[in-house]
Amino acid sequence: MTDLLPTKEREEAQTSLIQAIYEVAIDPNVYDKLVDLWGRHLLATLGEDLQTPQDLSPVVAQHLLRAFEILNRLGRQEQAQAPAQPKSDRAELRLSQSGEILDTSPLATEVLGAAPQGSVFDLALSSESAARLRLEIGGKKASALASNAADDAASEIYVFFTKGDKHPYPMVREQPAEGGTGQDFILAGLHNKWTEAHDQILRKMFGLTDAETRVARELLTGATLPEIAATTGRSVDTLRTQLKSIRRKTYTSNQQQLVRIMTGLETLIKTSSMSSNSSDRTDHHFILPDGRKMAYRCFGPEQGQPCLFIHNMLNGPNFPDALIPEIHRLGLRLICPIRPGFGSSDPDPVSRRHPREAPDRFCADMSAFLKHLGHRRLVAIGHMSGAVFAFRLAQLHPKLITGVFNISGAVPLTDMGQIRAMHYRQQIMALTARFTPRMLPTLLRAGIAQIDAGGVEAFLNALYRQGTPDRAIAEHAEHRDILFTGFRQTVQQGHWSFAIDSHHVVRDWSRYCAFLAQPVILIHGTADPVVTEASAQSFAARMGFQFHSYSDVGQLVLYQQSRDVLQRLKQMASATLE
Template sequence: MTKTQGEEDAQTALIQAIYEVAIDPHVYDRMVDLWGRHLLHTLGEDLQSPQDLSPEVAEHLLRAFEILDRLGRKEQPAAAPLDLQPSKRAELRLSQGGKILDASPLAVENLGATVGQSVFDLALSPESATRLNQQLGSPASNDIYVFFAKGDKHPFPMVRQIPSDAAGACDVILTALHNTWTEAHDQTLRQMFGLTVAETRVARELLTGATLPEIASVTGRSVDTLRTQLKSIRRKTYTSNQQQLVRIMTGLEALIAPESSACENTGRTDHVFLLPDGRKMAYRCFGPDRGLPCLFIHNMLNGPNFPAALVRDIHRLGIRLICPIRPGFGSSDPDPVTKAHPKEAPDRFCADVTAFLKHLGHARVVAVGHMSGALYAYRLAQLHPDLVAGVFNISGAVPITDMRQIRAMHYRQQVMALTARFTPRMLPTLLRAGISQIDSGGVEAFLNALYRRGTPDRAIAERVENRDMLFTGFRQIIQQGHHSFAIDSYHVVRDWSRYCDGLQQPVTLIHGATDPVVTEDSVGQFAARMGFDAEIHSNVGQLVLYHKGREVLQGLKELAGKTLG
């Protein structure tokens, strides 16, 4: 079909804006507006799959992404130099023969590593050296090897990981589980397992690969006394050999924070759990240690960040809010499988979180889904009915599949939803450019992008106690870029209602009547069709959790009290 002059001019303006936004984030609003007009024109009145989306426009959008990727916030591929990796830990990249191909600055500082030398020239425990030599050519991952720091000779465990781009034979990456052994590590062992000071010293020496006679000469104790202490250590840590003890001790390092080795009630500090495949999952906890355990599954905009008044109510009501940060968000490692296959995200997250809850000792929880986190809560309840006692979803806990739902959205959100639904290859450019706009424009750009002036959500977002909390939370959640945001966008505009099939647990949906993304009617209809309870708050929008926090938490407590016993 031949384009009119007006259509040609509009396409030219769009292409110009696509390239301008790469160097001037303030052009973003104009680019989204022009892209939205182009997309809506190709979709037509019925919002059907675009038949004549300009290949030229698509090519320019993808090229603009490459430019943004170079000029702006760039995610590092697995094969990038290690000093550019997001991780601030010591890291080594090894060939299959053990040659050091790359070393991060901390690996150089702590281990004395230099590119070109053999990893076996570094200080390793004899057991670790033997095992690493045997396993270099194998595809094994998540094994732990004990190195020793260059200066103080403290144990320096490193975990083996397989690069996310690996296919068959590949290089080996070793990542430190900590950078220095401190009193906090000793304190963690004592607090978690009840080890005495003397037993902690023995456990630490065992980690270095020392034998009992060698430990006896250092500590001045007899070998018989040390054997008795070793039996006690293994009994308390549920281990039967040194390698198991190494895994326990190095895994516990992930729990250590600057001021505390426990999951703090304030929730201000990210703690880390080492997943079975070696990825790290950050998490926060709020509320009393023995409170009603509720698993909070965050959305793609803010993560587990709450105003001080809400945290006080969590404590007052006796709720223990356990908040894992999903893969690729915040400081949690991305999942390479999900990155390549977005549809796998719910099941992969469920596998991660079951291991995480088992580690924390929770056999039964209420799953709380916030906005896009809702579909993960449903899936977890469906796959693990013995683990999930009930589901409590807040804001937009329904699939967005009906075009009437999309038409009811604010224009910016409508464009994003239609792009995710019909032209997902174009979504990364929009997301990356939006992040750049917020980077350059700060909190005002953030508020203007998400919450229209004059709406209940904007009024809540502009409150002093919420403004910086929301903005800081967003900056944290996107710190690794757009990929996880794109994965959630893929899911929310598709029919994931199958995750609700066969649920026997009670389900409560909390929703704000003026939510700009999901309508009140769609929530009511979905709840009626599925047999769920729905509680609609009038004169409240998507930020109902922050607007009606006390009432929402009271409802959560009631559900948890009934289902958890």
């Protein structure tokens, strides 16, 4: 603690903090250093029990407020809207005649574990594909690749397996890229990963049962019937019977033919996905009674069971591709307003001046919005900090909201132990919002500067530590893109919406949960870095709510356990809406 240090060391610590305050205005990469130094100073000021805050150093406070003015005058950098890193739509390998990997796309590195100067035969691929690939690369056909690649590329499919889950990953031969030697061997992925859409194609187009679909999927990974029997608990004889049924229904006689069937359906999968989901990702707009514009998105069939998705302060209504077909399959209609001040939705000046009024203001907006859409009964989904608004909406409009479904939801802060249990970055932000709210805008504005300067990766590192379930989820390219999009959506109009949410989540908002007649379920991860399982479970028990937790799952439970979470939401919707 700083207050226990000798006077000279205290002065040096304060000097370092003040230097970082001004450095961050010039170099946004200093943001992490600033938060660390500010955190030490704040913890020392608050004392051991976090209950008896002493006066914050007026010198430090003055410099923080001045830095905020400087950052605001400097304005936002134009590159705020640019992607953090180049995206690759597919996995691609460029191979030499010997099978050496000459170049690889980022997606190929992530999905297959490929790296330049390695050998393609060190990657996981089926034995049949490996034998054929050795013949193609090392045999007489290698010299003719450039001339006939366009003619028979579709017939040359090689089944690789993804690095983590070992799902089949078909790749097809293509013409050499520009700059190649003319003898280069190009393999391009046919899809990013095996998804629910592929399972649906097998089930719907060929009439495969769920059990047969799983067997087909396992066969595509190169597994033998005895291996499948060992992992599924079914007998080899049963699997033989199912295999005969699969071949009869798909009109195939071997593994390669089945792969080619799926390859031919790849275009259908993409076209179907685009036609059914393109409108899902489109921002619509509604003009609120006071003239403000509110953006919103809708996911799922128009006649599906309506659920109001209330997003949190960091992610927005952005979902993985695999989640959208599942929403359609379950017959759910997710209505996702983008809250005031987030994304392209106009800010609410009243909530900005008086953050405590934000939940009631949001409920008034929703009343007009949902009436416009013609929805009279919905389930309210509170995602993380969106829980505050979901509970208040259910409380004020009991006939409109039939149930509350919280995913990684915030819980009322009733003791400082809940803050102490948070990871360091979240803890410092929570303490700042609770005890020194005037200082919070500077930290948030400096964080925006870091994101604007292309420091989204550093921002992500601070949120999700290495070795945690959340970090493992965030390492996936699609999830990372979703998180990056959410961060930029949060800061698109500045820091005030984040500050408004912070005002509520660091206080006891139990009053919004009182006297609810609707069913409530809390979905949580045991490794949540902000709200511990014990805290969420205690809150649920105290209020009489249902509680379900997932082991070894963090705050990103919606991404890690998406199918099960949606299935539970479907159960609540069916029970309360019909």
